[in-house]
Amino acid sequence: MSTKKQTIKGLLKKIQQYTKQADLEIIQLAYDFAKDAHGDQTRKSGEPYITHPLAAAHILADMRIDPVIITATLLHDVPEDTNVTLEEVEENFGAEIRSLVEGITKLGKLKYRGVERYLENLRKMFVAMAEDIRVMIIKFADRIHNLSTLGALPPQKAYRIALESLEIYAPIAGRLGMDELKSQLEDLSFQYVYPKEYQRIKQLRDSKISGKEQYYTQIKDIAKKELAAANIKITSITGRNKRLYSFYKKLQRKNDNVGKVYDLMAIRIILPTMADCYATLGILHKQWKPMTGRIKDYISQPKPNGYQSLHTTVFGDDGELIEFQIRTEQMDEEANFGIAAHWHYDEKGSHLPKREIAWAKELAEIQKDILTKLSDLEAIKVDFLQTRIFVFTPKGDVIDLPEGSTPVDFAYHIHTDIGNKCTAAIVNDKMQSLDTELKNGDIVEITIDKNRKGPNADWINFVKTNTAKSRIKTYQNKSKIPTWLKSVLPKK
Ligand code: MN
Secondary structure, three states: OOOOOOOOOHHHHHHHHHHOOOHHHHHHHHHHHHHHHHOOEEEEOEEEEEEEHHHHHHHHHOOOOOOHHHHHHOOHHHHHHHHOOOOHHHHHHHHHHHHHHHHHHHHHHHOOOOOHHHHHHHHHHHHHHHOOOHHHHHHHOOOOOOOHHHHHHHHHHHHHHHHHHEEEEHHHHHHHHOOOHHHHHHHHHHHOOOOOHHHHHHHHHHHHHOOOOHHHHHHHHHHHHHHOOOOOOOOOEEEEEEEEEHHHHHHOOOOOHHHHOOEEEEEEEEEEEEEHHHHHHHHHHHHHEEEOOOEEEEEOOOOOOOOEEEEEEEEEOOOOEEEEEEEHHHHHHHHHHHHHHHHOOOOOEEEOOOOOOOOOOOOOOOOHHHHHHHHHHHHHHHHHHOOOOEHHHHHEEEEEOOOOOOOHHHHHHOOHHHHHHEEEEEEEEEEEOOOOOOOOOOOEEEEOOOOOOOHHHHHHHHOOOOOHHHHHHHHHHOOOOOOHHHHOOOOO
16 A cells, blocks of 8 residues: 555546546545535544545555446445435435445444355345445455554554455455455455464564566567567566465465465466467467466466466476466456456557356345355355356356355256255256366256155265255155154155
């Protein structure tokens, strides 16, 4: 976070640099209106309150986000913290801005504490998402600025806000593919939630990467030369360090063995076309020997949140391992901004083509409903905040499942009977075994056998969802009842 004083002038200048269509006058008016409304209110740090909405607006302007969202960001705390009403916001700025500000205001009011508060928080966020995803973009920027000024709060409160950000906000940002915001939320919260680990990880990362800059520059220069020789135009080539929290999580997965983390530093190459990406991969592999099992093609098989890129780890000239990440500009923007890419201006000052965002709405609707029926915190964490995939019925209905789900999970998700009687699966027009791992976008059709007695006992070993597990167990328990006893039990 820069220490230079942020101003409204600076904000307008930033916005002008990426879009000529912005209504700068409205943005200035929103700033004046908010400043007026907050009056002499101050932040805990003692600064005038307006510095907060202004800072949140700057965070979004740095991401080149749509000025309409930025206007609402400047106004986001007005109805909650001042005497000015939503009606007055609407009179001055119109219905669209009002509805965004209203969305944020609704998120702010939490009644409960503890576990109840966690659920209330999640529920409200899914409601907001279902109504307008843009509200979440504002909320994340709001939270990032609050996290970066946590030092001014009493430790207990700082801890609670950081924990909430790490456990609720960051995973939701991740689910929406907003990697840039997710990483910022994580790294800012990390130091408050696990202060000792934070220090340890930071030192470890710094010691691992210090002194390597020159080596990476050499590698980049060789890559540039080789690509130029093959007539491939590079949009950009940069080094990037792994983010702290993401390094921490990876270390945990690798049993703290830092030698197994290969992407602490990586070189990212952005290219004009997808064909250039594959060509580049070939050229790099001719230059440096690739490590087996480390070539990942997320272009033909995107990650569940839509992430696309080619990754490879190669042996550098002195045996040092280097990871390359290769992708087009559009893939890069989607990787950084996820769903927010639709409100992000690129270098040419235009929006990305609007991709279907119905899935996010649909997801929010589904989760909103289910959330009202659940109360077990751990089950919710497992079922809701892990990576999800979206698959389709032959009729085109979206089914939302955890990553790694199989046709059996799909079948039980639709109906217990379909799960109990499923015998085969057709995935994208091809017959597949029932333990096949489903991928994002698959179209799944289940064949059932009406005479089938019930699920196979070994399905329990590969199903992923709690629904499928509990239905299979229920069936098994029922079938343990001896036949003679069944015949005397009352029929349901
Ligand atoms: Mn705020």
